[in-house]
Amino acid sequence: MNHALRPARPRVSVVIPTINEARNLEVLLPDLPEVYEVVLVDAGSTDDTVEVARRLVTTKLNVIQQTRTGKGNALVCGMHAATGDVIVTLDADGSADPCEIEFFVDALVDGADFAKGSRHMVGGGSDDLTLLRSLGNRGLNLISNLRLRTKFTDLCYGYNAMWSDIITALDLPHPSLPAPAHGGRLWGDGFEIETLVTVRVAQAGLNVAEVPSFELNRIFGESNLRTFADGQRVLRTIAVETATRGRGKVGSLVSCAPRHHHLATCRLRTAERETASPIASAA
Secondary structure, eight states: OOGGGSOSSOOEEEEEEESSOHHHHHHHGGGOOSOSEEEEEESOOSSSHHHHHHHHOOSEEEEEEOSSSSHHHHHHHHHHHOOSSEEEEOOTTSOSOGGGHHHHHHHHHTTOSEEEEESSSBTBEESSOOHHHHHHHHHHHHHHHHHHTOOOSOTTOOOEEEEGGGHHHHOOOOTTSOOOTTSSOOTTSSTTHHHHHHHHHHHTTOOEEEEEOEEOOOSSSOOOOOHHHHHHHHHHHHHHHHHHHOSOOOOOEEEOOOOOOOGGGOSSOOHHHHTOOOGGGOO
């Protein structure tokens, strides 16, 4: 990567996959910091998701329809549609705090190719992780780090940011590819995308910065997370990727110091969340 061509004040594109998230967007979008662009990737919402975005987004808004099915396809469609220098992936359900975007961008400007959110660092945490899921995540971290020769602290978290010039290196299924004729999905089109991106970042030997992040509860609706099924999917993704593409290369991993928020402008975070203990010490 030619770091010399990366701007000190990058244009930030925020990619948000959606399907029937109108109520959540009513809360989430007003808390977005000033960014260059919002890319809303919709999966055929039947509520007012798109209308809410058009009403509340005050910057450039690019609304697109994903080309196949699955969260992975939605994210990759958004990455390819984004025109900013930096891409931030943000869930529409409010579980990722948009006030943290600036810290991810800071990590990239400081030299990282990829900024990965971590709930397990000091300054991070979660309102959503049960003890069972927390223990499972730690086990998956251990396995992935051994297989990939990495030192990630939070493999199973999808709040990430990256320079747009690394997208090609990740070799994700292009939005223009047709869906399989027999049905099903292309590898990378489903929920395996978050693990897949992390694995391919490691395989490409990119410089990674882990950023403390606090995961919030979903605002409205029910989560699609399933503890055992999700764990099996992560293990399969690691096994398939390391078998077909090899282990990780030796890049660099930097842990970013936690930074304090100015909470007055963000309704999603509270003073209690700001001082919450990291998962490492949570029961």
